[in-house]
Amino acid sequence: MENQKFGCIQMFRSIKKTSWARDVYLRTLWENLLLDAASQPYTARFKGHTWHLKPGQLVVTAADLGQALCDRHGRPTSRDAVERMLAFFVREGMISIDGEKQKGRVITIINYEQYAEKLPNLPAQRPAHTTTHDEASNVAACREGAAHEGAQTTAHHEQYILNTNVFNDRSKKAKLHPEAAIQTPAGGKWGTAEDLQCAEWMLALRNVTKPSLKKPNLTTWANDIRMLRQLDGRTHREICQLFKWAAQDSFWHKNILSPAKLRKQWDTLSLHREDRSRKPVNEIPASDTHWNSPEAWEEFL
Template structure:
């Protein structure tokens, strides 16, 4: 019997969080961080982009309180303000609060921010930086690759010396196997499939930006796209230059640009698109009645992009059957 769905949806939290600088901060820091992640929009809604939320310090105080026996304890305004400032610039916060911060910690925080804030009428507009990347499941290794109890990485003391040396050699071999496995899945940036994936992504970004929807495709998994491009070139035997011409035509056409939002959809409709492009059928300009359908086009692109994101993991799994 199927279990009922858990209401309210979910957020993704990387296992690596326990190795990050926020894990070394007081517990209230991670609590506020999880609260912000949970309240951020998973998809555009009422003027908010994906990964954004409106909030205020009093609201964070009220939602991050905790029980001590029968009474509630609340964080102070200064505590929440300091946490928000640290999330805006972890490197600066650590250097000011701990002059003896480790080199590893300083390097891991270098040039990074976790949130961007803008003052709003009653508080802040907070944008979670790189929300689209970290909240996309396809950007993570599978649990089998990274969390197998039988091939855990050796624990180390503060000086980096393994504390369980018996497992070191075993883990070195496992690490090499994992690296080799990941390399077989990855496409170099100068490879033809990767370049073609980037080319299509840039074309989609250009018209999505004109519609104010660029944020929907910013977090696309280019490695997954590159794998679909490889199938298009190697399995379907498509000419790279012809593929580019088809992409140019399809992403300029008002109808097809709403339907070709990934290499998978391009591959599915390729024959039809190639025939139209070869016939030098010029894309219809968006004028008159087509202009009136702008809002409808935006909604359709939103829905299709969500479906594409949901299907990207399946697309990657298909790789094993075709290689």
């Protein structure tokens, strides 16, 4: 009953079916993010700045997260290792990140409402909540009792108790993102209608240059295109133009066969595209028309 007043989060059994959950550091970091995220809007003070957080958000640095992620000898996880894990969660569509690495960044849990639902008929479950929060201690996290003295718990003065009586998520229907046109069952990967159209456009082009390849998962493609837009600042037109250039290039036409590969090699492709000495291998007509116009589709459909 004492724990109930801090609220709880839900964990789903299906998480054990994911390959990444076998990594104890990835799984623990994910649970820490869920536990430390705000349950309601509040104003936090962190690193000398004021942050207006929404439900499902926390403000933190990679170093702070590493302090709360220790091995059995109390050694914290390095900042670079935490950055790699956060980047993985971003690629999987589980979180988004805004802000500067040193001053603090706001991490947003995608679909947080699915984890934050409260158990019914628990009168004690009224979370103690303050409107301002002091800065985290980077030392206390690795001492005995770090779960209660850790950097994030101190920073936010808010703790959520992991609900060990996990819910069977098969009985719950995943909620769509408001603008989603396609998504995975759990909502971790998704894309808008234009993301999906862009994915279909790219697939149609690939089917011309590589018709024997197996049909991809369009949800994954749409999600990768969404991340190219939202995280990398690319437009649909830029995405399709660079993908089309790669499909014509004598080297890259064998390597850039998906939005994920395009995103990974974007900077290199952009540099090579400026090299006028490179010769095309696939004669695909050039066009300045909009990527989703009938004229653009008619080039290879």
